[in-house]
Amino acid sequence: MFEPTSRYDELEMATFTFSSGREVVYKRRRFLPPAAEGTLLAEHRVTQGERLDQITARYLEDPELFWRLCDGNNAMHPEELTAAVGKKVRIFLPDT
Numbered sequence: 001m002f003e004p005t006s007r008y009d010e011l012e013m014a015t016f017t018f019s020s021g022r023e024v025v026y027k028r029r030r031f032l033p034p035a036a037e038g039t040l041l042a043e044h045r046v047t048q049g050e051r052l053d054q055i056t057a058r059y060l061e062d063p064e065l066f067w068r069l070c071d072g073n074n075a076m077h078p079e080e081l082t083a084a085v086g087k088k089v090r091i092f093l094p095d096t
Contacts, residue, residue, distance in 0.1 A: 002027075007067040038072065038092035046087045052078050059091045068092065 002009045011027040018024070044055055052070075053063035060068065066078055072092035075081050081089050 003064070005062060005064050007071075041091045041093050044089045044091060046082050046085055046089060048085050050082055052082050055082075055089060055091075 008027055008030060011030055014026055014028050016024045016026070042059060044059070046055075052066045056066045056069055057063040069081060069089060069091060070076070070078055072090055073081055081087065
């Protein structure tokens with residue numbers, strides 16, 4: 001259903017059955033983990049026009065892992081991290 005690098009890939013599947021007997025299979029809700037979990041790799045200062053996928057590609061070598069930066073900085077919305085020039089974004093490697 002989701003790519004292996006997706007933040008939703010490892011979520012448990014659930015099933016809801018309507019009174020009509022129809023079943024809907026879905027992924028359970030994902031909650032933000034506590035911020036700053038993992039090993040701090042670097043701190044990055046946002047520059048004018050910089051996007052989160054560019055930052056993620058530079059440090060984690062995969063622009064689709066932007067959600068790891070969101071989790072590590074306790075950001076619900078990715079644009080929060082690059083909205084202000086000079087904002088410090090912490091880059092964490094997940095502890096596995």
